[in-house]
Amino acid sequence: GAGVSQSPSNKVTEKGKDVELRCDPISGHTALYWYRQRLGQGLEFLIYFQGNSAPDKSGLPSDRFSAERTGESVSTLTIQRTQQEDSAVYLCASSQGLAPIDTQYFGPGTRLTVL
């Protein structure tokens, strides 16, 4: 079946503009995660959604970052007033979420460049 999809694949924006990144999880996956990967660095956790529970926002770097998810479907990550340090690849992952052992499957990412 289809994997995790993300759009756009690339986004170039000017400093100060808002951007919205989209993630479509694997159908039936109740858990959804957002990560950030700066050039040459490892993954940095941002936020986690599980079913209808309140999201775990512990990784969001500032109040300019927010994310929403409607039910168990699409999620959007919004970055307001973008800064150059926001430039990174933003990765979305989903898992079945039925047990802690569930494996996370990643999308291809959105490469964000803030000029």
Add this chain to the structure above:
Amino acid sequence: DAKTTQPPSMDCAEGRAANLPCNHSTISGNEYVYWYRQIHSQGPQYIIHGLKNNETNEMASLIITEDRKSSTLILPHATLRDTAVYYCIVRVVSFGNEKLTFGTGTRLTIIP
């Protein structure tokens, strides 16, 4: 979650077995060892995971030492498409700790 140590880079000849080591000397009893890889410009891809027994699937084998302080990911017949960065992570698998933290991994280059 325990910290892992991996060599920054490795080469392997095409067709040979690629053995990627990972040190996790501070691993605790309820932490699993997970391996992911990231091919250039793609998202991370799950490979395999284990607790204490050796594991094998269609992609790879995972050998965990008896004391669980280190493990080796084995790609039995490496192909050029296996060129990627390989991440070894250990994590407590429990509700409330689902997030993954990746280090810088091992950059594996398969040589024709």
